[in-house]
Amino acid sequence: MIFTIAILREVKVMNNLNNNNGSVSGNREQKKKFAVFPSTKAKRIRKDERILHPFRVMLRKEISDHVRSWRFIILVSIVALTCFGSLYTALTNIGTAIKPGNPEGSFFFLRLFTISDGTMPSYFVFISFLGPLLGISLGFDAINSDQNRGILSRILSQPIHRDYLLNAKFLAALIVIGLMFIVLGFLVIGFGLITIGIPPTAEEFMRIVSFIILSIIYVAFWLNLSILFSVQFRQPATSALSGIAVWLFFSVFYGMIVTLITRPLAPSELASQQQIIGYEGLRLTLMRFMPNELFSEATTTLLMPSVRSLGPLTMEQLYGTIPGPLPLGQSLLIVWPQVTGLLAATILCFVISYVSFMRREIRSR
């Protein structure tokens, strides 16, 4: 949420900058005989006569590059296909999934995102699987391919700040992915609405929106990681491979390694409750270094309102609880650490690539 607000704010700042152009760099523009438009007249100016802030020009170009590229078309078709596949299985199984008396019965609509019949993973599992791929493939050649084509030194000798390039690349990919997720999410809602005929409640809708925002944050992490690799490595193939390696490491090997480490420490069945809780805590802490784990914990909580804790619960804590769904606010409170963790990882990647890019020497090719 904060993230989108930050983006919105940035866009707003950009607008302000754009409006102030006339006054800020006025003397230069007069010298160059540029037209200086007072901002009050801005509405009357034709679209192609407007002077846009360079950052917006770059952002537009990056977005149109993404949208036109084959890569993006392929990715969209893969994601759309899996999305509709999982929607199909969800719709065919939704009748059997709802049992009377189930606390989640009231969240009928959310089941669309979580149901699977075992042959096909559900929508949110798909997103957690494909998200990294999306992020990596839109970012892995952000900087180094420009450098290899001899564009980097030409663009950076234009009167723009160096970070504009990095920000524009990141923001453009994020906007493209964000739009795609929003569209897909809403399409699922729409199809669900048409097929089952029950509209989502306001809370369900909010949960779905938070889920979409969460998946955008998740993809933003992978995007930043791959931009970081694209700053560090000269060859796009190397950076793509490093991104995929990190993804595979987390999704396949990290869990195994954690099991390997924690198994010798596993308490016996006769151990005290405290020991068992301590052990589970350690295991979970180790697992939570993995962005996939953070994402799946957060999405589970958001899409299944009956989940009330992500850590181990003792019998005393459970004693006397009424099985029922949590309100949205409480679910958000539970996933807050996970979201913060994902954001922190994203920002960390961004900072590293920022620092190494800002001071680097830009040679042609």
Next chain:
Amino acid sequence: MVAENIIELTDLTKRYGSFTAVNQLNLAIGTGEIFGLLGPNGAGKSTTILMILGLTEPSSGSVKVCGYNPSSEPLEVKSRAGYLPEDVGFYLNRTGLDNLVFTGRLNMLSEKKAEEKAKELLVRVGLENEVDKKTGKYSRGMLQRLGLADVLIKQPEIIILDEPTLGIDPRGVREFLKLIVELSREEGITVLFSSHDLHQVQQVCDRVGLFVGGKLLAEGDIQSLSKKLFSNSPYTIELEVSAGTRSDSDNPGNGISIEQMNKMLGNLEGVLAVNKINERFQIECSHDITSAIARKVIESGAGLEYLTRKEYGLNDIYYRYFEGGEGHE
């Protein structure tokens, strides 16, 4: 306040680890000048250019471009200086026009204005037939010309060209250089031009800086450089003389010996030595006495068939310096 020198480098040094790429460079380039940075590969030309543009930071020393420091005020410098990198690249899936419009808009032009300007420049650099062709299909020379248009769209005060003629055929090179000279003269643009090719630099540059091993060995116009270098005999005048009248000029130089030649010249001031090579006389002089020599020859009644003042080209300068440079190490 108008600074007389548009680019000023003071004690500029760039080190990469223990390797010094540019060493204590002092250089001033005046407004409207065409300055050639000449040197072999790896002499530190590109590094100097990168430091001028703020694309890399100097280890020590200072750079001033139009009175601005490229490291702390990069936008001021980059909006005044256009840079054509060595082996320039464009967005290959966009047309030449699109690429130019994009650059124009990064320089705060409106879309309409950028497009007008881009079209005008494409005509100027001779790419009017390739406007809507994707740059991926451009040839090397076309890309280079598009690069020049790309530099000009921001209406720069300085153009910095890093090895701009690399990989273009001789005709392309000639046209390209002509374009640069025209631009510089018409619009008063200062041009900094790096090359390892002597002849190109000689053709276009007002002043030359010789770069070897990160050091500026000499700077000045070509005459003063050759004067400095060949101080013992800066001028050589080559002439061919036929005895008697024009009618028996079928046999040029026939019969005229060095002694006769010496006699002919009399005790002309400035003559250092007279040699005869392949029927032609080489007269080494301390200063320019071409017209005096011609007068003497005509007065003596001999036919003057051929007369030229041999200037030392950059080639001679280049080799002499490099020999010297290698000798030091």
